[in-house]
Amino acid sequence: MTAKILLVEDDVELGKQIVDTLHRENFELLWLRDGSAALQVDPQVFELIILDLMLPGAYGLDVLKRIRDTSDVPVVILSARNETTDKVRALELGADDFVTKPFWPEELLARLHARLRRPTLQRNGRIEIGGLQIDTSARQVTTDGSRVDLTRVEFDLLVSLSRRSGAAVSRTWLVDHVLDPHREGGVRTLDVHMSRLRKKLGAYGKLVATVWGVGYRLEPPVDPSKTA
Secondary structure, eight states: OOOEEEEEOOOHHHHHHHHHHHHHTTOEEEEEOOHHHHTTSOGGGOSEEEEESSOSSSOHHHHHHHHHHHOOOOEEEEESOOOHHHHHHHHHTTOSEEEESSOOHHHHHHHHHHHHSOSSEEETTEEEETTEEEETTTTEEEETTEEEOOOHHHHHHHHHHHTTTTSOEEHHHHHHHTSOHHHHOSHHHHHHHHHHHHHHHGGGGGGEEEETTTEEEEOOOOOGGGTO
16 A cells, blocks of 8 residues: 655654654655644645654644644544543544554554545545445435435535544534534534434434544444455
């Protein structure tokens, strides 16, 4: 697998270890050691970002906020802090995974591959998740070829989850980026929209999973060959 990855890590020894590991896997890599430098980079040119929290120049969560303002690129957080509050906060801000230091390079590599193995096929403005197809240009959704009529909010929620399929997306992020809090309410209203979306998707509604204490996740479809 070839992918362009941004590594933001100020620990030189750990950074070299990660760089060596990823180069052996033929990843293309840009390594930055300062949070302020990461704020100047366009996140959309990367397939994945590995981000430390404790950085000089700018705190990692502030970098994460900036990334999520413009991009849905997968972000894997690295941190020596393993408190639940840190992990939840990172997920609320849009992180896709959280790896606690110290860790084995093989563990990080496995998580990167998992994030890069998108269960969605995206091309020409279309997102396909098994029999669920989303045409972002025409703003149309079909399940097994049958059209599903969604409201604007329901469609935008589905697209937001599908673009980060397999990752937890926090309620806070969805309220801030999809709902208009002044017109459409907050978290409770979001849960109502999600309930209606699930019902309209029929059998595919079960793919929209609740991540308790965080938000929602669009589950990848089950591969029948792995359940046989």
